[in-house]
Amino acid sequence: MRSERTVMLVAACMAAFLTGCGRSDVPPEPQRPVLTRKVGLGGDVAGIGYTGEVRSRYETxxxxxxxxxxxxxxxxxxxxxxxxxxxxxxxxxxxxxxxxxxxxxxxxxxxxxxxxxxxxxxxxxxxxxxxxxxxxxxxxxxxxxxxxxxxxxxxxxxxxxxxxxxxxxxxxxxxxxxxxxxxHSRLDTPEVAIAVPESRVAELRVGQLATIRLWADGQAGYRGHVRELAAVADVSTRTYAARVTIDNPDGRFRLGMTARVEFANTPARNASAPQLIPLGALFQHEGKPAVWVVGADQTVSLRPVVVQSYGESEVLVADGVKPEDRIVIAGVHKLTSGEKIRAIDAQASP
CATH class of the missing domain: 2.40.50.100 (RNA polymerase II/Efflux pump adaptor protein, barrel-sandwich hybrid domain)
Known part of the structure; x- marks a missing residue:
């Protein structure tokens, strides 16, 4: 009889212990901060950019x-x-x-x-x-x-x-x-040689204004214009060679330097037109391209897309996203479907 009381007492103590453990609240995992951007902003508003090399106009x-x-x-x-x-x-x-x-x-x-x-x-x-x-x-x-x-x-x-x-x-x-x-190259006539993909060549014309920045000095901007645009694509790269003249060059320009050429804004695209998104937003799912779309409740879902062309840092998407869709543009390989995130606007971030 005494042993039964001992067993019951031990069982009661264990039950009380387990009940106390069950009442302890486990804090939820903090939401992951993720860099996002609305489709149709960033690359489309800032214009089109190409990386090129400083060359002389007269190379003999x-x-x-x-x-x-x-x-x-x-x-x-x-x-x-x-x-x-x-x-x-x-x-x-x-x-x-x-x-x-x-x-x-x-x-x-x-x-x-x-x-x-x-x-x-x-x-x-x-x-x-x-x-x-x-x-x-x-x-x-x-x-x-x-x-x-x-x-x-x-x-x-x-x-x-x-x-x-x-x-x-x-x-x-x-x-x-x-x-x-x-x-032999003349030093007084520097310009930037760029390669334009065939999906973008129709948006450029001779005389079009551009802003030129050196990678060695990204703060200073120089005005320029398209002097020459090839009529035939290169047989190996399938890109069109273009030369952008620097209107007022100074001593910072040295032959062989890397420069960034940015052109004026392009007209806004409608919902059915191809959209330009960062290359880092693209995710491969079962061998096909896709993007993470952020919902109104801050959850992410994977959406397949159709890529029209690949650029140096951007991708032209023919179908799958539309303007005002918010997509994840960094850390796409760390997300899971249905995960709730803390969306950080890339335009608002410093």
Whole structure:
């Protein structure tokens, strides 16, 4: 009897303990802060942007006008040159021999012409014979002048001030006439070379205004305009090359720098038109693209989308989202369907 009371007492204590544990409140997990944005804002309002490279408008391949062996190269990549500076030389021996031969022929033709003029004055030769010697002399002089020019062509000089941004000829190399051995770029005409995808090329036109920012100095903005837009896509990248001229460049621009080109706002798209969303908002679900849509109760749900084209940092969606839909644009791989979040507006965040 006593043992039964002991067992009942122990059971009552355990029940009371368990009841007390059940009454302890477990605090709910805090809602995850997630960066979001409404479709139709951000990329569409800020305009279209492309990353490009600062290049010179005038990039000239330099070559010798005669064939020969390079015996001297006086510049390297990055060297600044002035008009008339000697850049490289060919072996001049053959050119000098050709000039000496042509000059000897010219001297011989001059002596023949003087002799025939004296004979003609004495009426010992006909006028036609003298005319032939006149023609031979003129031909010999022309050949001597050509040989003289070709001898000068063994020295490669800079036509204008600029910088050597590419070298492809080395000492000892035998080059053909017209074969490029280096490239010269002017420093006073910088512009930005960009590649435009075929889904965006219809939105650009020659003369369109743009804002240019250097990645090395993103605070300063420069005005520019589209100078050139290719009519045919590149065969390998399937993009259209464009050149954007910098209206008022300063010393910050150096050839080869990376720059961001942003164009003016595009007209607002309607609900059925393709929408531009950040690349980071795209999520792969069962091998197909999708986005996380934020509901009115701050819960997220996965919605499949149809991608029309991919850009460098943005995606053009043909179907699946419409203006004013709020989507998650960062941390998409950490969410689960039905999860309640704390949406942070990307436009409002600093």
């Amino acid at each position: 391949p330099l070559a010798f006008r005669v064939p020969g062996k390079i015996t001297e190269r006086l510049v390297n990549v990055g060297d600044t040159v002035k008009a008339g500076d000697v850049l490289a030389r060919l072996d001049p021996v053959d050119a000098r021999l050709a000039l000496a031969s042509a000059q000897s022929q010219a001297d011989l033709a001059a002596a023949e012409l003087r002799r025939y003029r004296d004979l003609r004055a004495k009426n010992f030769v006909s006028q036609s014979a003298l005319d032939a010697k006149e023609t031979a002399y003129a031909t010999a002089i022309a050949q001597a002048d050509i040989a003289k020019n070709q001898s000068a062509y063994t020295v490669l000089r800079a036509d204008k001030a600029g910088v050597i941004d590419q070298v492809s000829g080395e000492v000892g190399q035998v080059v053909a006439a017209g074969q490029a051995v280096m490239r």
